[in-house]
Amino acid sequence: MRVLITGASGLLGVNLALEAAKVHTVYGQIKALPLKGAPFTQLSGDLMEDGAVERMMETAQPEWVIHCAALADVDACEKQPELAEQLNTRLPGRIAQACKGKAGLVHISTDAVFDGTKPNCTEEDIPNPLGVYARSKLEGERVVLKNNPDAAVARINIFGWSLYGKRSLAEWFFYNLQAGLPVKGFTDVYFRTQLASDLADMLLNMLEQKLSGLYHVVGADCVSKYDFALEIARRLGAPESLVSPMKVQEFGLKAARSNNLCLDTGKLQRVLHRPVNQLSTGLDRFFEQYAQGYPHLLRSMVDNSPKNLNPYMHGGNDGN
Numbered sequence: 001m002r003v004l005i006t007g008a009s010g011l012l013g014v015n016l017a018l019e020a021a022k023v024h025t026v027y028g029q030i031k032a033l034p035l036k037g038a039p040f041t042q043l044s045g046d047l048m049e050d051g052a053v054e055r056m057m058e059t060a061q062p063e064w065v066i067h068c069a070a071l072a073d074v075d076a077c078e079k080q081p082e083l084a085e086q087l088n089t090r091l092p093g094r095i096a097q098a099c100k101g102k103a104g105l106v107h108i109s110t111d112a113v114f115d116g117t118k119p120n121c122t123e124e125d126i127p128n129p130l131g132v133y134a135r136s137k138l139e140g141e142r143v144v145l146k147n148n149p150d151a152a153v154a155r156i157n158i159f160g161w162s163l164y165g166k167r168s169l170a171e172w173f174f175y176n177l178q179a180g181l182p183v184k185g186f187t188d189v190y191f192r193t194q195l196a197s198d199l200a201d202m203l204l205n206m207l208e209q210k211l212s213g214l215y216h217v218v219g220a221d222c223v224s225k226y227d228f229a230l231e232i233a234r235r236l237g238a239p240e241s242l243v244s245p246m247k248v249q250e251f252g253l254k255a256a257r258s259n260n261l262c263l264d265t266g267k268l269q270r271v272l273h274r275p276v277n278q279l280s281t282g283l284d285r286f287f288e289q290y291a292q293g294y295p296h297l298l299r300s301m302v303d304n305s306p307k308n309l310n311p312y313m314h315g316g317n318d319g320n
Contacts, residue, residue, distance in 0.1 A: 001025070003204075004062035004103070006047065006095070007069030009035065011167040012108065012196050014298065015160050016066060019200035027060035029069065035163075035301040048086055053094045057102070064104045064207045067095045070137070074112075074257065077133035088136035093143035096151050104207045105144075105151040111191065111218060113138040113155065116258030119190075119222075123214045123267055130256040141214065152206055154217040155263060160196030160286065161295045163302045168196075170286060173229045177238040185226030187245045191261045193228070194219035195282035197289070205272055215268045221279040222262035231279070235287050 001024045007013040008028025017028045017040050026040035034042050043059060045052050047069060070088050071077055077084040092107050099105040112134040113127035129135040141153045159170035166172070176183045202217055223231075229243045248259065265276045289295070 001063045001207075002061060003027070004056070004060040004065045005029065005040075006056075006065075006067045008040070008042070009163060009302075010068055010070075010072070011160060011162045012156070012158055012199065013068040014163055014301075015196035016068065016200040016203065019197055020204060024064075024204075027062065029056055031069075037301055047091055047094075053091075053098050057098050062103045064204075065095065065099050065106070066203055066207075067092060067105065067107045070108070070140075072110075072133070074131060074133045077136065078131060081132045081136075084132050084136040085139075088133070089139040089143060092140040093147050096144040096148035099151065100148040104210060105148060106203050106206055106211075107141070107144045107151055107153045109141050109153050109155045110134065110137045111155050111157045111216070111261040111263050112258055113141070114258055114261060114263070116260040119260050119262050120264045121216075122264045123216060130258060134258075145213070150210075150212045152211045153214045154203060154206065155215070156199060157191050157193045157218050157261065158196045158199055159193050159282070161289060161298055163298050165295060165299065169225065169228070170232060170283075173232045174236070174290075177229075177233050177236050177242055180238070180242070182242045182244060183229055184244045184246045184251070185224070185229035186248045186251070187224050187226040189225050189248050189257070189259050190222055191225070191228075192218040192220065192222050192263060192265075193279070193282075194277040195286055197285065198277045198282055202268075202272075202277070205274075209272060211271060215271075216263040216265050217268055218261075218263050218265060218276070219279050219282065220265070220276045223279060228279075231283055235283060 003020050003024045004027045005017050006029040008017045009030040017026050020026045021039045028040045029043045043056055071084050113129050114121050115128040115130050127138050129138050144151050159168040226245050233240050233243055
């Protein structure tokens with residue numbers, strides 16, 4: 001299949017593109033400079049420019065599209081609400097319209113559309129986004145399904161290795177604990193996260209099954225961010241005492257964030273006839289990837305000079 005992935009330099013985008021390229025012909029849209037040695041065709045350009053979406057579709061001629069590109073920095077969205085609306089709401093609507101009747105589409109959204117007051121929310125529960133990021137992503141979901149009822153929307157939460165080693169909470173815990181540095185983990189923030197490489201297989205499976213509508217595509221296990229850090233420390237053999245428990249209110253985050261994002265995945269499991277990914281399995285693979293040099297491979301694909309780093313184009317919610 002010909003697969004087009006937007007935001008192919010982001011945390012989800014690059015892992016998805018590398019996984020999909022093993023079995024499909026992949027086109028990856030990136031806004032920054034080209035990646036070195038990437039095993040997929042790169043399409044550079046700003047999707048907000050007039051005609052950019054149409055040109056991208058004409059060049060790639062995709063059968064499947066996975067739209068990952070977004071303004072995913074929560075604090076940046078608070079500072080730049082108009083940009084958040086452009087990237088997280090208007091752009092997905094244009095992508096959905098361009099794919100209608102031409103290509104299967106999975107649009108990437110976030111678990112953050114809920115306020116965290118009710119655990120195990122299903123797709124039928126009414127969202128209550130707390131900030132600009134979550135509101136813009138929720139509106140993006142709605143415009144996608146309005147413009148293209150055949151599209152699928154995937155609410156996700158992921159961890160994994162990224163091009164710059166700074167995109168996911170797991171990387172931050174890993175590198176600090178590996179260096180013997182203390183970290184803090186929230187004991188009152190719960191989520192269901194999964195490895196980006198594992199999510200890639202799930203998203204491709206959704207396209208194979210021609211799913212449409214809204215799905216919670218998160219991991220199987222509900223854990224606190226404190227417990228998540230402890231799991232990484234244990235696998236590293238680092239002292240668990242390096243992980244300090246704290247409450248989210250004590251950290252002084254600028255933008256409001258939900259405390260409990262353990263979404264229900266029953267609908268997805270019933271439709272795909274398969275279980276969602278276990279956290280232990282994802283962490284095992286995360287460490288296997290490190291041992292096999294996967295983070296080094298990713299870093300070798302980019303020039304690490306600051307001029308090439310665009311912190312705003314980023315694939316999906318990284319779980320931070």
